[in-house]
Amino acid sequence: MKSSTSQSIDNYLAAGDGAGSLLAHARLLQKLAHIFADIAPAHLAQASTVANYRAGMVVIHAASGAVATKLRQLAPTLSQEFGKRGCECIGVIVKVQTAEIPRRTTPPAVRPLASGARREIAGLRDRLPPSPLRDALHTLLSRAADE
Template sequence: MQNSLENYLEAADGAGKVMAHARLLIKLTHLYQEIAPTHLGQASRLANYKSGIIVIHAVSGAVAAKLRQMAPTLAEGFSKRGVECNGVQVKVQARKISTQSRASTQKPLSSRTSRTLEGLRDSLPDSPLRAALETLLTHSAKQE
């Protein structure tokens, strides 16, 4: 079974072209990490290679701008390492931000704080501040 899958992935009429392209991208990724300055290499990644154009995804506009300025140097670096490189295209591809929201945790008021706020509330005339303190004291958890 393993041999038949391996043969399919290697065969030209199977997924061979995809595997060859994947291997090329891995090789180019290693070269990119050597060529690019460390801080820019960490904030970007080689995304594709097509028709002699290397496509790089940057995590922010600032990183993309710097990489665009360096495009001729990067292309020259790839060419010196034996890669046919006619140019470098840089795109902004921000990292995916987690959509999970954090559950808010309610921190209880100490008994001293509760007494102090109650005293302040009682000393105030009817006003929005007094109403806000009343709401705070009503909804807050009490620490025992």
């Protein structure tokens, strides 16, 4: 038995206004994703996702340019198969959507600088006139860990 809160949420999502159409669109995308998984070659289906459906066009995001090229070659066949399985599909749009590369969360490791190397670099820095090279050597010495 559903609680009154869950019933009111279900009623809201099933309504014909914005929330209802959003739920219907989500269900359609889910159906298209299942069909796509069935009709596309497995290696291509694993490297791509159904992203949207608008104006009779199924939008697919591919993980790489190579996958996108193969899917574009298969677009007429995919479109026909979507149609045969009950979805109004006049075409397939394939876009490359690469996965986000996670940002580095750990600071770079500080490499130790041998005492002899530190003395040589400091001596070179002290002999140089004021310049970007001298500034770079100063920065290197200040950032490097002692051995």
